[in-house]
Amino acid sequence: MSETTDDTSEKDITKTTAFRVARLLYGGIIVFTAISGLRNIDAQAAYAESKGIPMPEESVVSSHGLLLLGGLGIGLWRFPALAASSIVAFFVGVTPTIHDFWEREGQERQNEKNHFLKNVALAGAALAFLGVGEKKGKSGEFCGSYRRTRSTRFCPRSLASSNLARATGRFSPMTAPTSAPMAPPVLAALLLINPPRPPPIAPPIAA
Template identity: 30%
Template sequence: MSVTGFIGRALLASIFIKNGLDHLRQPEPIVRAARGAEIPEPELAVKANSAVMLGAGAMLALGVAPRTASAALAVSLIPTTVIGHPFWDREGRERQQQQTQFMKNLALFGALLAVGSRR
């Protein structure tokens, strides 16, 4: 693996590691969003998603099974994006902010697909 590839993977992984830790430390806002989206067992769902972000993020950063780690992160990003950033039912500035976060997550999803498809 090249130095730039290593740095790129580590930088991509950093947001997942940070958010995984943050959501484990302070799950309440995320649990509320999951409850509002009628996710069964929202506390467990948030803990599981946080563990995936933290564990797969660390794996990706370290280059341990990067294809598997990228796939796990990409899958976890889908409900996070749809539930966490529903710009379609917001208005004004809040709609713009949520749409920006939604698009950022789509960009992360694309980066994970690119990393996961490398041989």
């Protein structure tokens, strides 16, 4: 009885005026940030290169494209779990590499720290939207925003649970529309934002 009441209450949250205003404001800010980055690719790429990010231009385009899709998804409340996951992936990849305030001194340290804390707050808000989106999927109103179903067992609670189901052989074709499209874009975006760096090549030894 309590679980049913909790599910109903979570569904009602998305229909309240406060929640609608919140997602429009948050989604609008994310979209504005993404468009601003895409309109200044050269400057953003130069800054990323100064931070030692490999493939700076490609990283800027892919990361801000991911952010744009996430902001639109939250603002329009379409595919909310996937949209929120994209925003979280952006901030997890960008924040510690671009705004490494602990490596700076003086005013630059304070500026980077402010940006770091701002991004942490925005990532926290995205996690809150992710929680609501997952709850809606669990309640059966829609499952991962791909198909409507009355059965909660077809709705993965998180990216980790869907990956675990696939790894253990419990991945059913019925879950493919909900779990399969979520993980690859997020993982690919993280790799583009902060790809693994090749090991340094040792100089040849003189004979």
